[in-house]
Amino acid sequence: MTRALGSLLLVAAAGVFAGGAAPAGQARAAAPLGQVVPAPASVRAGGAPYHLTRDTRIRVDDSRAAVRIGEYLAGILRPSTGYRLPLTTHGQAGIQLRLTKGAYGAEGYRLDSGSNGVTITAREPAGLFHGVQTLRQLLPATVEKDTVQPGPWLVAAGTIQDSPRYAYRGAMLDVARHFFTVAQVKRYIDELALYKINELHLHLSDDQGWRIAVDSWPRLATYGGSTQVGGGKGGYYTKADYQEIVRYAASRYLEVVPEVDMPGHTNAALASYAELNCNGVAPPLYTGTNVGFSSLCVPKEVTYRFLDDVVRELAALTPGRYLHIGGDEAHSTSHDDYVKFMDRVQPIVAKYGKTVIGWHQLTSATPAKGALAQYWGLDSTSAAEKAQVAKAAQNGTGLILSPADRIYLDMKYTKDTPLGLSWAGYVEVRRAYDWNPGAYLPGAPASAVRGVEAPLWSETLSTSAHIDYMAFPRLPGAAELGWSPAATHDWDTYKVRLAAQAPRWDALGIGYYRSPQVPWPSSTR
Numbered sequence: 001m002t003r004a005l006g007s008l009l010l011v012a013a014a015g016v017f018a019g020g021a022a023p024a025g026q027a028r029a030a031a032p033l034g035q036v037v038p039a040p041a042s043v044r045a046g047g048a049p050y051h052l053t054r055d056t057r058i059r060v061d062d063s064r065a066a067v068r069i070g071e072y073l074a075g076i077l078r079p080s081t082g083y084r085l086p087l088t089t090h091g092q093a094g095i096q097l098r099l100t101k102g103a104y105g106a107e108g109y110r111l112d113s114g115s116n117g118v119t120i121t122a123r124e125p126a127g128l129f130h131g132v133q134t135l136r137q138l139l140p141a142t143v144e145k146d147t148v149q150p151g152p153w154l155v156a157a158g159t160i161q162d163s164p165r166y167a168y169r170g171a172m173l174d175v176a177r178h179f180f181t182v183a184q185v186k187r188y189i190d191e192l193a194l195y196k197i198n199e200l201h202l203h204l205s206d207d208q209g210w211r212i213a214v215d216s217w218p219r220l221a222t223y224g225g226s227t228q229v230g231g232g233k234g235g236y237y238t239k240a241d242y243q244e245i246v247r248y249a250a251s252r253y254l255e256v257v258p259e260v261d262m263p264g265h266t267n268a269a270l271a272s273y274a275e276l277n278c279n280g281v282a283p284p285l286y287t288g289t290n291v292g293f294s295s296l297c298v299p300k301e302v303t304y305r306f307l308d309d310v311v312r313e314l315a316a317l318t319p320g321r322y323l324h325i326g327g328d329e330a331h332s333t334s335h336d337d338y339v340k341f342m343d344r345v346q347p348i349v350a351k352y353g354k355t356v357i358g359w360h361q362l363t364s365a366t367p368a369k370g371a372l373a374q375y376w377g378l379d380s381t382s383a384a385e386k387a388q389v390a391k392a393a394q395n396g397t398g399l400i401l402s403p404a405d406r407i408y409l410d411m412k413y414t415k416d417t418p419l420g421l422s423w424a425g426y427v428e429v430r431r432a433y434d435w436n437p438g439a440y441l442p443g444a445p446a447s448a449v450r451g452v453e454a455p456l457w458s459e460t461l462s463t464s465a466h467i468d469y470m471a472f473p474r475l476p477g478a479a480e481l482g483w484s485p486a487a488t489h490d491w492d493t494y495k496v497r498l499a500a501q502a503p504r505w506d507a508l509g510i511g512y513y514r515s516p517q518v519p520w521p522s523s524t525r
Contacts, residue, residue, distance in 0.1 A: 030154035033113070035500050036137045037476045038196060038483035040162040047157030048115040052094060052139070054083045059093030065125035066097050068251070073097070073132050077139075082148040093117065095135075097128055107198070108163030111135065113155045126253045127163075130196045134160060137194075141503035166437070168372075168400055168451025169482030170199035170257070171475065173467075174410075174458040176206035176268075177289070178228050179235035184464050186248050191471070191510065193252035195479035200249050201257040201324060201453060204237075207267035207286045207294055211236045212258070216309040217273065224268035224285075229459055231287045242317055250319070257357065258314055261326030262307065263333050263341050267294040275302050289459045292331030298341045308348050315352035323349050328359035328376070339365040346371065357400070363392035372450060374400040375441060376408070378424055383442075390443030398450040401437045407478050409456040409470050413513055419460050420470055429498070429515040433477035434491050454478035465511055472505060472512035473498055495519060 034043035060070035067087065073095070074085045096119040104110065109122040109131035120131035138156060142149040171192050173185065180188075189200060204211045210224035213236060225236035237245070246256045266276075267286045274282040278297040286294075296303050315323060325345060330338055342358075342365035349356045349368075356362075356371040363373050375389055393399050404411065404424035411427040412420040438446040454475055461467060476498060481489075499519045505512050514520055 030156035031138060031140070031500070033138065033156040033158045033160065035497050036134055036160075037494075037497050037501060038480035039485075039488040039494070039497070040134065040160045041485050041488075042161040043158065044160075045156060045158035047113075049157050050094065050113050050115060050118050050155040052077075052081065052083070052151075052153035052155070054081075056083060056085055056094035057091075058085055058087050059091065059096045060087055060089060061097065061099050062089045063099060066099055066128065069125060069128050069132060070097050072129075072251075073135070076136060077143060079146045080143045080149045081151065081153055096120070097132070099123070099125065099128060105163045106167070107196075108161075109134075110162070111160040113138070113159075114157045118155055126198070129193075129253045130162070133194055133196055134162065137501075137504070141507050144504055144507035164196070164483045165485055166449065166451035166482045168199055168453070169197050169479060170201050170400065170451065170453030171197050171409075171471075171478070172201035172203060172259075172402075172453055172455035174203040174206070174456060175211050176203050176209045176228075176261075176458075178232070178458040178462040179209060179211060179225070180458075180464075180467075181235070182237070182241050182244055184467075185245050187464055188467060188471075189245075189249050189252050189254060191468075191475070191508075192254060192479075195476050196483050197475075197479050198254055199257055199451075199453065200254045201259060201455070202245075203259045203261070203455075203457075205260045205268060206265045207291070208288075209234050209236075210268040210272065212242055212260075212314065213238050214310055214313050215239075216313065217306060219272040220269055220310075224272040227285050227287055229287055229289060232462070239313075239317055246318065246320075255320040255322070256318060257320060257322045257324055258318055259324035259326055259357075260310055260314065261328075262345065263296040263298065263338065264292060264294055264328070264330035265326060266296050269296070269306075270294055273306070276300075276306060292329045295330060295332040296341070298333065298337040304344055304348070307345055308351075311348050311352050311354075315349075315354050318354070321355050322357050322372070323352075323354035324357040324374075325349065325362075326359060327362045330361065335364065342366070360389050363389050363397065367392055367397045369396070370398075372398040372400055374402055374453065376402045376404050376455070378403060378405040380405075386442055390441055393441070393444040393448035397448070399441065399444060399448050400451055400453050401440055401449060402453045402455055403435070403440065406432055406435050407452065407454045407474075407481075409454050409474055409478075410458070410461065413515065417513070419466055421457075421459060427474070428517055429473055429477065429513075430491055430495075430517050432474040433481070433494060435481075436486060436489065437481055438486060452478060452482045468510045469513055472510055473501070473515060473518065476501060 030049040033045040060066040094117045104123040109127040122128040210220040213221045221236035228234040346368040360375040
């Protein structure tokens with residue numbers, strides 16, 4: 001499938017309203033079957049739409065996972081439709097969620113829609129959940145509201161078969177520069193889930209704050225977490241808080257990737273414990289935004305006892321596969337010390353059963369077997385630095401692509417953007433979308449690319465409204481880069497699908513940047 005999807009998206013679906021009158025005397029057709037973000041792998045439209053009514057039931061397989069996903073779907077649909085939508089494990093139903101041994105992959109699904117109902121089929125619960133996100137987007141945007149809306153509730157007819165391009169589709173939230181509460185993180189998780197993102201990278205420590213409780217080194221959180229950029233009160237997650245984030249993310253089929261940055265970006269830790277400093281003197285807490293001035297003391301054995309404790313406790317709280325060790329902007333650490341440090345730390349991560357992820361500077365040392373390097377350079381990054389990363393990829397290191405001048409969500413859209421930074425340039429919506437991860441880094445094999453991640457750094461962000469404004473509308477594009485086949489990648493058709501998301505964001509209370517590059521519906525805002 002190449003341009004077939006695009007042509008489908010640029011015409012209205014020929015849906016026929018069935019089962020009652022549309023509100024205010026207006027006939028309302030179902031949205032086009034393929035008008036979804038991320039773009040599905042395959043779309044075959046045709047037939048009469050399904051009309052969700054007060055008699056609709058949700059049939060689920062008799063499994064705990066299917067029941068949970070059914071309850072999640074019902075929880076979205078009930079407030080806006082006003083319908084009971086009871087769950088059942090037998091008989092006929094308007095919406096069916098089925099787990100089968102079919103060849104859908106770990107996250108793929110099939111959605112079949114017609115006048116008799118909608119069936120979502122998947123091999124694994126994650127695929128079933130992703131199919132539910134597609135169904136959400138096929139229903140009118142008002143389905144997202146928490147009060148009863150008039151409908152009608154139509155789903156275009158046809159078949160979607162879908163699976164992700166990359167297994168790793170991430171978003172990073174920096175809770176170190178400014179602290180975000182458990183509730184704020186949960187809100188972001190829900191926004192990520194709508195676009196089939198499956199990795200939540202939490203940047204838990206930096207110069208300005210340490211955000212996770214460590215029993216063996218308690219002052220990291222109580223003192224190192226006591227402030228933030230600009231001098232606010234900061235905060236930290238208790239172990240119970242962090243486990244609640246992990247649990248909630250898992251319920252949305254996201255894996256949490258915790259990051260403790262090292263050996264640089266460590267002033268909060270150095271301020272908390274004098275013995276971690278080479279001179280034995282703790283520096284003051286830091287609330288500015290400069291980088292590169294701090295470093296753990298590489299020659300001291302206490303450094304590795306400290307890191308062993310931190311990694312051990314964090315790994316025990318984290319059921320996911322990965323632990324991110326940072327590694328960028330270690331300007332106060334010599335190259336030789338950096339290599340020695342990474343040679344000591346990576347085995348600690350492995351000892352506690354986790355796979356290392358590091359920023360791409362890790363490739364200047366020797367990445368551990370199976371490690372992933374997260375590339376955050378620019379189009380203008382030196383050829384030598386790109387070649388270093390490409391060589392590591394050729395030798396087996398997997399890559400996560402996060403080029404800062406493409407996919408850093410904290411970069412200003414334009415010079416007039418009231419939030420964000422601009423050191424990587426201005427990143428408008430088209431620039432964030434219009435690049436190919438599989439061919440981005442010269443010399444890196446396409447097979448080395450494990451996926452993409454959209455980082456959101458928080459030097460200038462302190463509220464959920466700030467997160468929303470900088471993430472939307474660029475986040476859905478990052479999700480599409482990670483999920484959709486390369487053959488579907490086309491700005492002219494994507495911007496139409498993206499524009500159709502605006503009423504949904506309005507219904508969800510997501511404030512977004514109205515880029516002039518996108519043909520937003522005139523009825524929004």
